[in-house]
Amino acid sequence: MKSVIVVGAGIWGSSLALRLADSGWRVTLVEQHTPGHVRQASAGETRLMRCAHGTDDWYARMAWKARDGWRRLGERAGEDLFHEAGLVWFAGRHDGWESDSARVLQKLDIPCEVLDPTDGGRFFPEFRGDDLAFLLWEPHAGVLRARRATQITARLARAAGVELVRARATPADGAAVEVDGEIRRADRVVWACGAWLPGLFDVPISVTKQDTLHFAVPPAWVTPGTPAWCDYDSSAYGHGDVDGVGMKATSDQEGRPYEPENGERAVDADSLERSREYLSRRFPSLAGAPVLFSQVCQYALTPDAEWIIAETAPGVWLLGGDSGHGFKHAPALAEYVAGILDGAHEPEARFGLHERVPARGLRTSGMTG
Template sequence: MADLTRRDTLEAGAATLGYALGAPAVRADAATDVIVIGAGVFGAWTARALQAAGRKVLLLDAWAPAHARASSGGESRMTRGSYGADEVYTRMAWDSLAEWRALSARAELPLFHRSGVLFFFPRREDYAIRAMEAHRRLKLPTELLDRKEMARRFPQIDFTDIEIGLYEPEFGALMARRSVETLVAEFAAAGGRYRRAAIAPPQPGRGPLARIVTTAGESIAAPNFVFACGPWLPKLFPALLGPRIFPTRQEVFFFAPPAGDDRFSVGRLPNWADFNEGDIYYGFPDLEGRGIKIAHDRHGPAIDPDAGDRTASEHALADVRRFLERRFPALRGAPLNEARVCQYENSANGDLLIDFHPDRPNLLLVGAGSGHGFKHGPAVGRYAASLLLDPDFAPEPRFSLASKGLRQQRAVH
């Protein structure tokens, strides 16, 4: 890839993707080392990490990279390092940030906006103190701000009843769909193969999986498989993951700022999250003119990713509008630009799943992003590749299948 310009690289990848979308057949050959099923953020970064390690990879998706119903689809995702005492995720977010920034630098349009992230709290909660301790151990440039300083820097926000905030100046917003599309285009331009194909649930059994079968009846063989299928994992492995991964319906809204008012743009307003005693609301500045994004980080009802209703609800709109007008008085009555329904695919407590199938030693399961996984894509890809390639790699117990419970009780925020 060294002899390709940024535009050449992406155009070559896009051409490969366009050809692949129209391909009538999907076949791996003897040169294929790994088939990755799912071209969302986890699957794409895993395919790229395996490719960087010299493996021949075939990447499959039933629709397209970061398509409209995927958990990796949509306009934007937050990247932040505040995780309370969960330092494993702070490290992953910080380690991933460098790769996101490098990918953005290679792209024609920005994939990362360094808007900063402000996480604020009604009092000096343990979550905030433990997060700050973790950031100091890792030497992150995070600032602990009092209410007066937050009000001085960010007068757009009403900090009534807020005591402290954590400001992370190096983090910000990722352009989600665009990022995954760019990554897959680079993967294809570097010799990776991407194809559009839907996979039938693998047949139960023990021992290495020999092949997968598409819904069109094509059989594809390879030595190793990675299933990174987000909310479709419980459908592909109903007995194993049906009771352990919980897809939930989540709604996000975009509101128009006042005409000519740049107080809500990147550089003036950070990404933000109101901890609100654990009942979190979060939002984004006006990214690229799309509008000010806000969502309630409460798990919604169960959703079928194929057949679930994608119409935004009036009660969710009323909920976020009340909150928006409370914290951002200048946005009272702001017009709604857009509403979108996506989903989380939650593990019982919010930890990621990156582990081998208990009966199939060559089948790696990667998922359970649990609403916070997108930012960790590069680290997840490296971790998954290490599990496949390095017999001495020490896995993180929290990502194991054995640690996944059967009842939702989120602990990771």
């Protein structure tokens, strides 16, 4: 039986552990806290599921495939992990990121629709779109119950035979890790350590503090049909009130450098100001809505927002650099990485440890600085 040690029980590590256990590997999953603990990126209350990725079609296909994975996982868990409310992109230009996305989605037969800004009234009780060129509607996008999905994935992994070890692992020689003073070996070791990866290996990842805000909104806004939304040029995104945690309205702009283990998890005043400024521009009556829920999380950003899937020594793999857009892909990514570990295919060259050219088209954020 092939064996693997996966370090990190965020959604990437847990999904991979589950996938490998399902396909007959002996799997050890090492996590320093507990799956779904609030320091990990995967413990965000919600994460958006979208297929649009600008000109890129690899991630678009991956996201579309992952959507099936989430539905299957939900069925297996007996719980709805994906709320398919759809997602509206607010396009400020006719020739920008959204029109590139629309072309790719149409080419891949992933359902989408180009709408007039006045159609915004179909989706939201109040909408100001007079600065917009068009709307791009992805009917099969939506909202993932992220923290819950992470906990459930880890639970299913354990039920599938994965040994979950609570400890902080450090790299040892070869395909091995040191855990509580003991060296554990396996055929493969995968370090899926999110924002902790740059503390363990020399990787092109910078970690930034990201604040998310959810607002208490009037009853007319609290309908299951309220979709998710993104404004790429303004680096703003959010979704309707899912599960009573309020309407998310937050920024995808990079925050300041951050330390994931001991960093203070209090939301900054300027994050609130930025969210309110966007609400007042797009949904004016919500400008004064009170904050209902907030979270501090961190991005593990590569310069080009491409992930890292790289073998650094025989059998030793790094899986990280999700760059703030990795949650949605997890079930499909797990299948892809399992194929690599099985020797069925090589990772794409784009995921290597080469020098990266800065780019941001894979994120939902077109705004710099």
